[in-house]
Amino acid sequence: MLIAILLGFIFSLFLVFTGKVFRGKFAILSAAIPLILFIYFAQFIGRISNGEVITEMHSWVPSFGVGLGFTLDGLSLLFSLMITGVGFLVFLYTAAYLKNHKYLDRFYGYLSMFMAAMLGLVLSDNLISLFVFWELTSISSFFLIGFNNSNEASRKSAITALSITGLGGLALLVGAIFLGVVTGTYSIAEMLNSGIDIGSNSYYSIIVVLIFVAAFTKSAQFPFHFWLPGAMKAPTPVSTYLHSATMVKAGIYLLMRLTPVLGAHELWNSTLIVVGAITMVYSAVHTIFRTDLKGILAYSTISALGILVFLIGQGTTDALLAASVFIIVHALYKATLFLMTGVIDLQTGTRDTTVLRGLRKVLFPVAIAGFLAAISSAGIPPSIGFLGKELTYESTLHFEYSAILLIVLIVITKILLLYSGFVAGIRPFAGKLPERFEKVRMPSPLLWMPPLLLAVTGIVFGVFPGIIESSMIKPVVSALGKDGAEVHLQLWHGFNTILWLSVLTIVIGTILYFLIKPTARLEAGIAKLEFLSPKSISLKIWVWFTKFSDIWTNFFQNGYLRSYVSTILVVLIALTGYSLYNTAQFNINFDKFSKVTIYEAVISLIMLVAIFYTVFTRSRLAAVASMGVIGYAICLLFVFYSAPDLAMTQFSIDTLTVILFVLVLYKLPKYLRLSDYKTRIKDGVLSLAVGAIITVLVLEVLAEPVNGEVSDFYANNAYLLAHGKNVVNVILVDFRGADTMIEISVLSIAAIGVFGLLKLRLKKSDQR
Structure with a gap:
């Protein structure tokens, strides 16, 4: 069955390279794909009518309980025969209806992909794989409905259909996850055989509502029905296939398939x-x-x-x-x-x-x-x-x-x-x-x-x-x-x-x-009541939502970095502060301050002075130099606490940062006061609040019992498995090698982007 499903996708991919062959007199050969599939499924009629249920299992993501399991019983066979049988006639019809169309091969590609997705949907036994094929039908139908993409009405209809059915797809995913949690499996067959009374579960109502949203949006039930008349902008073969035997029947199939699982409840x-x-x-x-x-x-x-x-x-x-x-x-x-x-x-x-x-x-x-x-x-x-x-x-x-x-x-x-x-x-x-x-x-x-x-x-x-x-x-x-x-x-x-x-x-x-x-008079009469239709109401809600989005976006995304940072910090303070207020239990042991050495006290005092100087100085270069002093002071603290590798890393980073800042600030105009007194007070309070939150958070972490299981694993295996004596380096390069490689890739891409911007020289006519 997996090969039968993939055949449509393979043919779509095949058309990318050989599409020209199927634009002319050989277009009719495309109908061989659904015909072969129809014959394939028809051979199972005798076995299915005798009560046999044919299953096929393929491993996919076993760690999450997700597999490519397929079931062919009476229900899935009926839909498979409709999909391929009507599909065969639609493929034949298309060869003449869109004869010599310059994008005929593209149309057949979309149609084949849609057919394959529908077959995967009706044959899937696993709810997660069913969801994947469900979404593929929405995506492929989007291309089919909007096939005449030069027509604005076609594009709008395609977007509307994708929006409505896409909403249902999200509901189906959440409903499937809930159902899997309740039953302990994503397999529909296992749900039927488990004997679990899902109706008595507290999540039953949520599951049913989510499944209803998925089915009603796909099968155009009131009030989600208005996308289907708009989809008539598609070529007739699309209207025929999607709205008689496939797309809109997907929601019906879902309801019928889950009736034994969720049905028999009020x-x-x-x-x-x-x-x-x-x-x-x-x-x-x-x-x-x-x-x-x-x-x-x-x-x-x-x-x-x-x-x-x-x-x-x-x-x-x-x-x-x-x-x-x-x-x-x-x-x-x-x-x-x-x-x-x-x-x-x-x-x-x-x-x-x-x-x-x-x-x-x-x-x-x-x-x-x-x-x-x-x-x-x-x-x-x-x-x-x-x-x-x-x-x-x-x-x-x-x-x-x-x-x-x-x-x-x-x-x-x-x-x-x-x-x-x-x-x-x-x-x-x-x-x-x-x-x-x-x-x-x-x-x-x-x-x-x-x-x-x-x-x-x-x-x-x-x-x-x-x-x-x-x-x-x-x-x-x-x-x-x-x-x-x-x-x-x-x-x-x-x-x-x-x-x-x-x-x-x-x-x-x-x-x-x-x-x-x-008559046109009757149609004009019903048009007067259009303002009461779900479509008009949805459009009004959409307009209101768009206006609200504009206000919201203009307020938070106003183009000022100061505003973005302030918003992030306020949210951080609110969420973290609330959590710490309810859970923090640390106690500060002031007796430990007696163990602070004179060197540590002097270094801490230097950092405090440098911090205040950075905040209140009117010179950018002086501020950068003061921040460098803070970084070097932290390096010394790392040395005092026997962490020379961290000290060297901090020293390198601070040195490079100071140099970069000086090079950049050298090109900027003289120091300007760009904020008023109130803004600086607000920024100061915000900074102190963040500092306090981070301090409390660190103390709370230090108060937690230390679990050395992870540390012991790395310490014991760094040399044995990775042949390195520096545990930190081994973690970064070997145990977390993939993560480190991705981080380096991100930094490299960002560096290339910055370099490109620095070298960019636009003509006056191209500048905005």
Whole structure:
């Protein structure tokens, strides 16, 4: 499985060197990668349907309990087949859609990287590695959404998507760490088998909230949904792939995967039901007010994702069964509608539903695909969408809490999704062909075959549901901790309440389709309420936050070194002083002062005099000389206390420092008094406070019992292991050799930078 995941990344890297080959007629060869992967995963269908779970382990960071563990069960197999199957058709479609595009190889590189990241995400058993792949999907989708980087709207949409999903990624990382601490493992399989009741842990609520933030941002749940309509600025293959079978389904996958671990608790179930219900109804209503085909599909996608979250929240076997089927339903019809929209846009130059009519006469195969996708979206037999709708109604009607309210909400949502499906899949092809579209011609088969194949597959699965029953659906339900053996799919369930609800949905939805026509007036009307939308509110918060950041930055980052140092010292005094006030326990033994020799007393007195002279002198050179005196006095103290190596080091540093200061200060103007009396008083008080804090801190350290374990280790092993008699030098060069090398590298880089600045000579025209 690791090779299967890396294949996409390897192909992306391969394109860096051979990209020109895949820009022309050989672009179609790129589709071989997802096709090979689809065949690879398809061969596991028989084993998985027999109840087998395939695992693969690779060591990564064992010291932190992080490994590259992969699990292939019913759930991960379903998503893997969707990722590679739809991916294969998208790769084919792209060869014609972006034919001869100068950056086609770059697009395939991003697409392959995204596919590989999604496979790693759904196959990962370790939460930390899952997070890594989760973030890779966000990064690669950023490049895909912003592929048309010369377009400002595309760039803005890409940044918005990355910001929202990136926030969720951080939440996922923290949630994964909490979950690992609580369970003692990052392996999802081990969490399931551990028998630990995470719901009784005090961290349960925090974990659940963090996982929700991750899933809701990725799967565009209210109020984080607004990034998805903006992502429609991406090329159609991107919209198809990210928003039907991959990107937005990642959050759904996370919720389904962790349902056996975190589910069956009121916080989990109630939150998912509420958020899912709000999202599905809110977004379904929005489809009425959109005229752009991609806009309609975007909001219907959000609504469909809300339905999935709504079903996962119910947590029953029937609900999880309905969610499993609906994942397939949505992937098939939504990918079809997106690909169909791309063909229409490419051939007619517009996606405006107010002008698109009669295209069946010039795009007949595309019209068939749109019609089949529309009836699957509407849940009309014999499509797989009908089966998914029936299962959704059944699970909701039999839910034990607020069943009536929930069934009303889901029926309203399905009615509106039927309307949007008809508008997107049927309306552009119905009626009389306008004169402006009479010259439209059939595109390459690579553009109309993929959507037609997906649409027909939706009908085949509906007529013969047994194809997916044992091969996909039963293993998925079993992977979610339910009894998959009880699953039986059939198109006809007889005359019952569920059927009458379906009839009601179809009738009302069809009436709405004929009564409500997409118009610019409706879209303008909903635009008046834009100030209440989560997107507008988020933008206002962003503006306020930016203003606050400007004020904060201008106050603390004002360009004055004095201000920066003062701020650092004040924070140091506050934090360290507070800690010492509560914990300091040292006692000063004044009897030890009697042991101070005359030499030590004289040296200390010299240092004090030099310090005062440094502070109050009006001559820079005198101040530098006084600081040199202080350094040499410290050297003598080191000699008195039998530390000649430190004394020599201090002597060298002080001598060099004095010379450098003199050379620099020699070029400066005469001594100027640049601060007033109050500022000097403030600086003096601050300096005394820092000195007092450091003094107390040193005394506190000296009062602590000495643990000689580390010192003994270095003393005993310096000669034996490093063959050096100077313990300090051995520590710096051998035991801490890497650290010392990095420090030297940093100093070298800084020195090169300083030298470059000193030698820099700008022309007057370049000076600012």
